[in-house]
Amino acid sequence: MLYQLFETQRALLSPFSEFAAASAKLYSHPLSPFAHTPMAQRLSAGLDLMHRLAKDYEKPEFDIKSVEVDGADVAVQELVALEKPFCRLLRFKRYTDDLTVLAKMKDQPTVLVVAPLSGHHATLLRETVKQLLKDHKVYITDWTDARMVPLDVGPFHLDDYIRYVQEFIRHVGGADCHVISVCQPTVPVLAAISLMASAGEETPRSMTMMGGPIDARKSPTAVNNLAMNRSYSWFENNVIYRVPTNFPGAGREVYPGFLQHTGFVAMNPDRHLSSHYDYFLDLVRGDDEGAEAHRRFYDEYNAVLDMPAEYYLDTIKTVFQDFALVNGTWEVDGAFVRPQDIKTTALLTVEGELDDISGAGQTKAAHDLCAGVPKQHQFHYDVIGAGHYGIFSGRRWREHAYPQVRDFIATYEASPLKKTAKAAPVKASAKPAAKRTRSTRKA
Helix, strand or coil: CHHHHHHHHHHHHHHHHHHHHHHHHHCCCCCCHHHHCCCHHHHHHHHHHHHHHHCCCCCCCCCCCEEEECCEEEEEEEEEEEEECCEEEEEEEEECCCHHHHHHHHCCCEEEEECCCCCECHHHHHHHHHHHCCCCEEEEEEECCHHHCCHHHCCCCHHHHHHHHHHHHHHHCHHHEEEEEECCCHHHHHHHHHHHHHCCCCCCCEEEEECCCCCCCCCCCHHHHHHHHCCHHHHHHHCCEECCCCCCCCCCEEECHHHHHHHHHHHCHHHHHHHHHHHHHHHHHCCHHHHHHHHHHHHHHCCECCEEHHHHHHHHHHHHHCCHHHHCCCEECCEECCHHHCCCCEEEEEEECCCCCCCCCCCCCHHHHCCCCCHHHEEEEEECCCCCHHHCCCHHHHHHHHHHHHHHHHHHHHCCHHHHCCCCCCCCCCCCHHHHHCCEECC
16 A cells, blocks of 8 residues: 555656746746846755655666776677566677777676665666776676566565576676675675585686675674564565556565665665755755766665565575574575585675675675685775775775775686686785775785
C-alpha cells in the first residue's frame, strides 16, 4: 500500500513541479517583463528549488564522450557487452586515429568495475570510470531497477549476484583481468573469486576492494547498526513492498528506492538542508557554476532504484547478521566460500578515514580472510580526509586513491602472480606512498 501511496503522491506533484519550473523561468528570463519586477530573482530561485524538490529523478546517463589518454583526446562509446535480466555489463570502448596512442591502449589492463546494487544507479561511479579510462580498458556492471524486471523472470538472490559476477569476470578476460568492487559488492565479489579459486578455476590478476562491509562488526556505523540490531522479520515486514501495476515488474517484491532515499537523507538531514539553502542563495546571486554543481550532485543522488527483496534480505542476513563470510559458514550451491583458497590474485583494500557507511577496518578485514595470498602481495590504503564517496569520486579519488589503484593494477598486469608466485616479492606502489601521504599501510 505504501508504494501505491507514494506513486499517487508523485503523480499529483508532477504538474506542480512542472508549473514551478515554468514560473521560475518566467521570473528569470531576460526577455520576460516579470524578470524586472522587485524580488524577481528570489521568486525565481524559490520556484526553481520547489521544482527540484518535487520532481521525479530518472536514471542519469554516464555521458562519457571522450577522455584524455597519453595527452591525446580519445572518443568513448558506451556499449552493452552482455545483458542479463537484472544487469547489463557495459563496456566503454575508446577510439582514436593516433596509431601510437591506439597501440598503447591495446596493451592497457582490462578492469571490471562491480558497481553497488544498494539504492543508487551505477552512474554514481561516473568519475571512477572516467579516471580509469585514462589507463585501462573498462567494463562496469549496470544493475537494473527491479521494478522494471517482469515478475515471470523469477527472483534474484545474493547467490545470483555472485553467479553474475563470475560470468562477467569470465567474459572480460578471466585470469587476465582486474576487478574493482566499490562498497556493497566487496562481499559478493570476494565470494565469487573465492568459489572460482576453490573450484580450481583461474582467478583475476588483482582485486581492489573499496569501502565495503567485509566484516561489519568492526567500527560499526549507523547503517551497520540498523542492519544488525533489527530482526530479519522486521525488515520483511517494514521495508518490503510490491511494485505497483504501472511498472513492468508489477507484483515483484522489492525494497523500494524511495524508502532507501529517505534513509540516505535521514543520515545527514542538516547537511542536505544546508545544501538546498546554498543552492537558493547561488540562484539569487547569479552564481551559475555553484548552482550547476548542486544540480549535478542531486540529479545523481536523488535517482534511486528498487532492489529485489530476496537479494536485499539475503544481504541483511548473510553480511550483517550471520557474518557468514568471516565466520566461514557461507555456502553457495553446495560449496563453502573459502577466501583462503585464493592464491594468485593480488589484493588491495581502500578505506576512507571519515567513511560513515563502512567503518574503519571493515574492508581491511579481507586481508586476514585471504590467507592464501602471500603477504607481500597484499596492500591497504587509507584515504585521509575522505568520506565514503571521496574514495571513488572527487579530488581525493583523483589525486590520492586513483594513483594507488592504477599503480597496483599496473604492477600485477606486468607480473601476474600465477607466473611469479615463487619469485622475489613484488614491490607495489602502495607501500612507498606511505612517506608521501602517511595514509598507506601494508596489510
